[in-house]
Amino acid sequence: MSDHGPGTVVDARGLRCPLPVIRLAARAKELPAGSEVTVLSTDPAARHDVPAWARLRGHSMVAQEVHDTPEADGGPWWALTVRLGD
Amino acid sequence: MTHPTPAAGRIHLDNGSRAPWHPLARQAFLQALDDGWADPRRLHTEGRRAAALVDGAREAVAQVLGARTEEVRFTPSHTAALHTAVAHVARARRRHGSDVVVSAVERAAVLHAAEHAAAPGGRRVSVDVDSLGRVDAEAFAGALRHEGVAMAALQHANGEVGTLQPVDAVHEAALAAGVPLLVDAGASLGHTAVGPAWDVLAADPADWGGPAGVGISAVRHRTRTVATGPEGPEPWAPGGVSVPAVFAAAVALQAVVEDRVDADRRRRELVEHIRDRVSQIRDVEVVGDPVERLPHVVTFSFLYVDGEALVTELDRAGFAVGSGSACTASTLEPSHVLAAMGVLTHGNVRIALDRSTAREDVDRFLQVLPGAVDRVRDMLGVQGL
Incomplete structure (x- = not known):
């Protein structure tokens, strides 16, 4: 697995929309502004919905990586990193 | 005469691509079952009577489109009209290139047809849209001016979010570049003025209260096509089309165009009302252009809500709505x-x-919606996020 930086990682692989965004939002609520959180997701909707959530909540996208190495269910997965706003 | 209303107590708000039949379409269909059952290609009286219904239907559609009668063709479906339009126009332009330029928000049938027509050797070139769902006319024009472009396709309006596309400016650029432009009017015709900015046009009778199982394709006489697929007298509709369906489609189109201005002012106001009220619900994004849009389409997304659960919850309460969420489709996308x-x-x-x-x-829908959203959010335990 690549380096996701010093931030928190939420592993939502295997969960379908909107659960990856919900798990991410729940974790983000516990963290101070300026923190970085990375959500891992096998659900292709997450790569659209995490940036949309970040925009709606005043956070910013830091990185979006696609991983083609098959996981448990055989498909690709995404690592989406958000920096929390105020 | 009454509309074929949904089952008692049901409110059907998912009328894109499949609306209840217009009462006059039903009447025309029944009449054509009596008068138009015969094969319109035969030379006897019965065949000629059926052919007369098809000819009348072409003339009526041509008049609405501002086209010549011989430019209008009926196809087995809207999807088939899009498929053959892309295939036949791209084939005729093979000497110029094989790339097909499309907007990123074209119907899946156009995207797939473009991919199919472009291969091998060519590419489907997709032009991005802004957050309202509209392509930039300059960016689209730039893409179609490139070397090796066979044709371009731009929808008149997006049926999912309602946003109108800059077809006038894009068609002007396409004409100047000598690149034929397919305009998919499948969500527009019958609802809003479509105008003359197209070389090839496709439309969907089931979208304006006509029958499903018939589509409309119009090709300007100046636009060359070359049939792909097996030889036949009607390569855009192998084996011909249903005469009653074609006749009912044209009658419905005439009927909706007749009072379009009134019907659309009324629906435009209802959509404004919905946009206004829905945007007051917590954590919602109402999408698409609020002004430059189709009169009858509105789309919104609720944060932390499972689309499938919401559609089911609303259905249980008596309301049929559509959804573009992955959770409501057979695919994950x-x-x-x-x-x-x-x-x-x-x-x-x-x-x-x-x-x-x-x-x-x-x-009634607006009364029920906030409670339905709350219930789905409660199920997911997301209050306060």
């Missing part, structure tokens, strides 16, 4: 339109009002 716009794809609700949708129907 959400609506490519919402994705291209960069808006929330989960918790999506798509409304297309019928001409028969009443203000009371909309008000």
Whole structure:
């Protein structure tokens, strides 16, 4: 697995929309502004919905990586990193 | 005469691509079952009577489109009209190139047909849209001026989010570049003025209260096509089309165009009302252009809501709505339109009002919606996020 930086990682692989965004939002609520959180997701909707959530909540996208190495269910997965706003 | 209303107590707000039949379409269909059952290609009296219905239908459609009668063809479906339009126009332009330029938010049938026509050797060139779902006319024009472009396709309006596309400016650029432009008017014709800015046009009778199982294709006489597929007298409709369906489609089109201005002012106001009220619900994104749009379409997405659960919850309460959320489709992929716009794809609700949708129907829906959203959010335990 690549380096996701010093931030928190939420592993939502295997969960379908909107659960990856919900798990991410729940974790983000516990963290101070300026923190970085990375959500891992096998659900292709997450790569659209995490940036949309970040925009709606005043956070910013830091990185979006696609991983083609098959996981448990055989498909690709995404690592989406958000920096929390105020 | 009454509209074929849904089952008692049901309110149907999912009228895009499949609306209840217009009463005059039903009447025309029944008449054509009596007068138009014969094969319109035969030379006897019965055949000629059937052919006369088809000819009348072509003439009526041509008049609405501002086209010549011989430019209008009926196809087995809207999808078939799009497939053959892309295939036949791209084939005729093979010497010039094989790339097909499309907007990122075209219907899946256009995207797939473009991919198919472009291969091998060519590419489907996709032009991005902004957050309202609209292509930039300059960017689209730039793409179609490139070397090796066979044709371009731009929808008149997006049926999922309602946003109108800059077809006038794009058609001007296409004409100047000598690149034929297919305009998919499948969500527009019968609802809003479509105008003359097209070389090839496709339209969907089931969208304006005509029958499904018939599509419309119009090709300007100056636009060359070369049939692909097996030889036949009607390569855009192998084996011919249903005469009653064609006749009913044309009668319905004439009927909706007749009072379009009134019907659309009324629906435009209802959509404004829905946009206004829905945007007051917590954590919702109402998407698409609020002004330059189709009169009857409105789409919104609720944060932290499972689209499938919401559609089911609303259905249980008596309301049929559409959704572009992945959770409501057989695939994992959400609506490519919402994705291209960069808006929330989960918790999506798509409304297309019928001409028969009443203000009371909309008000009842708006009363029920916030509670349905709350219940789905409660199930997921997301209050306070």
